[in-house]
Amino acid sequence: MLSKAFLKRITDAHSWLGLIISGLLFVVFFCGSIALYRAEINEWAVQPHFSFAQGEHKSVSEIMEIAITGQNFDAKEHLTLLLPSKETPYYRAYVDVLHNEGEEDHASFLIDPVSGEKLVEGDKFFLAEFIYKLHYDLNFSAGSYIIGFVTLIFFFALVSGVLIHAKKLVANFFKYRTEQNKRSKLLDMHNVIGVMSLPFTLMYAISGLIFNLVIIYQIAFALVLYKGDQQALLDDAGYVSIQPQWQDKPWKNIDIDHVYQQIVNRENYQPTFVRMYNYGDESAVIHVGGGMAKQLGGRFDIATELTSLQETVINDPVNTNMVRKGLQVVANLHFGNYAGFDLRLLYFILGIAVCILIVAGNLLWLDKYSRQRENSTKVLRFTGQYTLVSTAGVILATAVAFLLERVLPIGLHERDQILIYGFIAGLVLSAIAAYFTNNLKTCLAHLLTISAFIGIVVVCYDLIFFFNKIAVLAMNGQTNLAWTDLAILVLSVFSYWVANRLTKKEKEKLILEPQVMV
Amino acid sequence: MNMWGKSFAAIIGGCLLSVSIMLNLNQLLPANIDVRLLVGLLIAFPIWVAVMVWCYASDSTKQAWLRCLGLLTISAGVNAAMMVS
Numbered sequence: 001m002l003s004k005a006f007l008k009r010i011t012d013a014h015s016w017l018g019l020i021i022s023g024l025l026f027v028v029f030f031c032g033s034i035a036l037y038r039a040e041i042n043e044w045a046v047q048p049h050f051s052f053a054q055g056e057h058k059s060v061s062e063i064m065e066i067a068i069t070g071q072n073f074d075a076k077e078h079l080t081l082l083l084p085s086k087e088t089p090y091y092r093a094y095v096d097v098l099h100n101e102g103e104e105d106h107a108s109f110l111i112d113p114v115s116g117e118k119l120v121e122g123d124k125f126f127l128a129e130f131i132y133k134l135h136y137d138l139n140f141s142a143g144s145y146i147i148g149f150v151t152l153i154f155f156f157a158l159v160s161g162v163l164i165h166a167k168k169l170v171a172n173f174f175k176y177r178t179e180q181n182k183r184s185k186l187l188d189m190h191n192v193i194g195v196m197s198l199p200f201t202l203m204y205a206i207s208g209l210i211f212n213l214v215i216i217y218q219i220a221f222a223l224v225l226y227k228g229d230q231q232a233l234l235d236d237a238g239y240v241s242i243q244p245q246w247q248d249k250p251w252k253n254i255d256i257d258h259v260y261q262q263i264v265n266r267e268n269y270q271p272t273f274v275r276m277y278n279y280g281d282e283s284a285v286i287h288v289g290g291g292m293a294k295q296l297g298g299r300f301d302i303a304t305e306l307t308s309l310q311e312t313v314i315n316d317p318v319n320t321n322m323v324r325k326g327l328q329v330v331a332n333l334h335f336g337n338y339a340g341f342d343l344r345l346l347y348f349i350l351g352i353a354v355c356i357l358i359v360a361g362n363l364l365w366l367d368k369y370s371r372q373r374e375n376s377t378k379v380l381r382f383t384g385q386y387t388l389v390s391t392a393g394v395i396l397a398t399a400v401a402f403l404l405e406r407v408l409p410i411g412l413h414e415r416d417q418i419l420i421y422g423f424i425a426g427l428v429l430s431a432i433a434a435y436f437t438n439n440l441k442t443c444l445a446h447l448l449t450i451s452a453f454i455g456i457v458v459v460c461y462d463l464i465f466f467f468n469k470i471a472v473l474a475m476n477g478q479t480n481l482a483w484t485d486l487a488i489l490v491l492s493v494f495s496y497w498v499a500n501r502l503t504k505k506e507k508e509k510l511i512l513e514p515q516v517m518v
Numbered sequence: 519m520n521m522w523g524k525s526f527a528a529i530i531g532g533c534l535l536s537v538s539i540m541l542n543l544n545q546l547l548p549a550n551i552d553v554r555l556l557v558g559l560l561i562a563f564p565i566w567v568a569v570m571v572w573c574y575a576s577d578s579t580k581q582a583w584l585r586c587l588g589l590l591t592i593s594a595g596v597n598a599a600m601m602v603s
Contacts, residue, residue, distance in 0.1 A: 006575050009574055009575050009576070010571065010574060010575055012521070012574075013521065013524070013574035016521050017525075149529075152529070152563070152566065152567070152570075155563065155564075155567045156528075156567050156570045156571065156574075159567050159568075159571055160571060160574070163571070205563075206560070206563055206564070209563040210559060210560075210563070213563075214559065216533060216537070217537065217540060217558065217559065217562050220537040220540075220541065221540075221541070221544070221555070221558075224541055224597070224601070225541065225544060236551045236552060236555060237552065237555055238552060321552045322550070322552040322553045322555075322556045323552050323555050323556045323559070326556040326559070326560070327556075327559075
């Protein structure tokens with residue numbers, strides 16, 4: 001049995017730490033839920049602007065030549081192609097270029113696989129990547145460690161939450177008191193979501209920690225077990241690095257396409273990328289990688305020296321290192337990409353449910369704090385504002401980013417940066433609104449209404465300017481554009497509905513309060 | 519407020535303890551090196567969080583540190599013995 005003193009200390013830590021990380025944790029779950037569909041969002045951003053030719057695809061070697069033409073290509077580095085698929089009907093090329101310190105080290109393009117036309121710089125459409133980066137590193141390099149520690153505390157909150165709730169875990173599994181007071185409702189909501197999503201949240205906490213904080217154990221293991229030899233550790237973990245020595249002799253009688261076909265024609269191989277090392281040199285190596293059909297965590301990576309045709313199997317179903325295989329399973333579980341669209345929808349719903357759990361947790365803290373008369377009203381107000389900005393503010397900022405991704409001209413200089421500034425502006429505006437408002441609930445309703453309005457503007461914009469495109473693409477089986485617009489519409493209507501209910505409740509409160517006073 | 523003190527003990531002490539215990543497990547588990555590394559990776563963070571719970575459940579910051587350091591001394595002793603042997 002857990003003692004009362006133990007539970008009290010753990011409850012204090014649970015609520016104190018939960019409040020501290022709530023803002024960033026909301027960003028992680030909200031952006032992570034959206035980022036489950038980052039491929040679809042990226043297609044939604046790209047496809048209205050281009051028409052892709054129908055017909056036979058150019059070969060991989062031809063696309064490589066097209067990619068490096070006109071570029072200051074650094075052949076001693078890499079040339080990477082992300083391959084087209086049914087939903088992504090173009091190549092995405094990354095070309096490493098000669099550069100001075102501080103300059104961009106690569107160029108990227110979208111390439112039509114049929115005509116070979118370079119469509120646009122690949123980094124122009126940044127929305128999906130931006131939201132994904134917010135999820136795991138807040139869009140700056142040290143951010144991954146911050147998110148790592150937020151995840152660690154989230155893991156602690158899960159374990160402590162289970163301990164606090166352990167006695168009632170089963171008995172109160174479906175308990176939700178709608179007729180009781182506000183605190184009971186919030187507590188039930190917090191507990192029910194917490195218990196029901198527990199397997200999902202535990203998986204997310206552990207996998208997130210492995211992604212963001214594994215470096216701690218990597219350093220410790222390398223220093224102690226491998227006497228500082230990091231490469232030996234990576235070898236044992238199955239991370240084979242491809243580093244061919246530049247020979248300075250041009251390649252002869254090379255058939256890239258033949259080697260490529262020999263790899264990808266193997267049973268169940270589903271290639272997603274091709275990478276060339278030392279392109280044009282006798283030492284050139286082609287690396288093809290991707291997933292395996294019908295396997296959770298199945299992956300293949302094969303590198304072939306183009307001159308000698310010697311093959312190095314880095315990863316395949318037979319020669320699989322357990323670390324790589326295990327991490328691949330962890331990644332598949334984390335990204336929900338081991339099944340179809342419906343699984344990711346379930347992940348999305350659970351992710352948004354955790355966002356609600358976070359808000360309910362903060363409101364519980366505020367309620368508890370406000371009952372203690374000796375506590376400062378300044379702290380209470382600040383916590384309310386912090387909760388508002390880190391939740392509704394993030395929703396508004398995301399809506400602004402979607403709008404900018406759609407309406408900004410493609411040729412605009414630093415289009416990706418403007419999108420980031422738009423997101424920050426959304427956050428700043430909501431912070432200003434939260435600072436000056438007298439009623440945080442009304443302010444929340446307004447922020448949600450504005451977010452919903454922006455979402456509906458985005459959908460209307462698509463219907464007005466790209467309706468034909470959406471219809472043609474849908475008829476060709478490319479439904480990302482239509483589905484994404486529908487999702488934006490549904491979420492906007494939902495936001496408006498929540499805002500409307502909040503406004504109604506506040507109005508009822510205003511009508512009731514004078515009667516009570518009388 | 520001793521919550522900050524406990525937090526330092528929980529995060530720093532928990533990290534050191536989990537690293538030390540993982541190093542021991544890595545040496546002791548009768549399996550291939552890749553399996554041992556994977557097992558280490560999967561249970562390192564749960565160990566860290568278990569230590570965090572232990573620290574926050576302490577009466578005071580001092581007790582949290584004493585608990586961490588006590589266990590760390592034993593675990594690090596085993597680490598040292600294994601390194602020497």
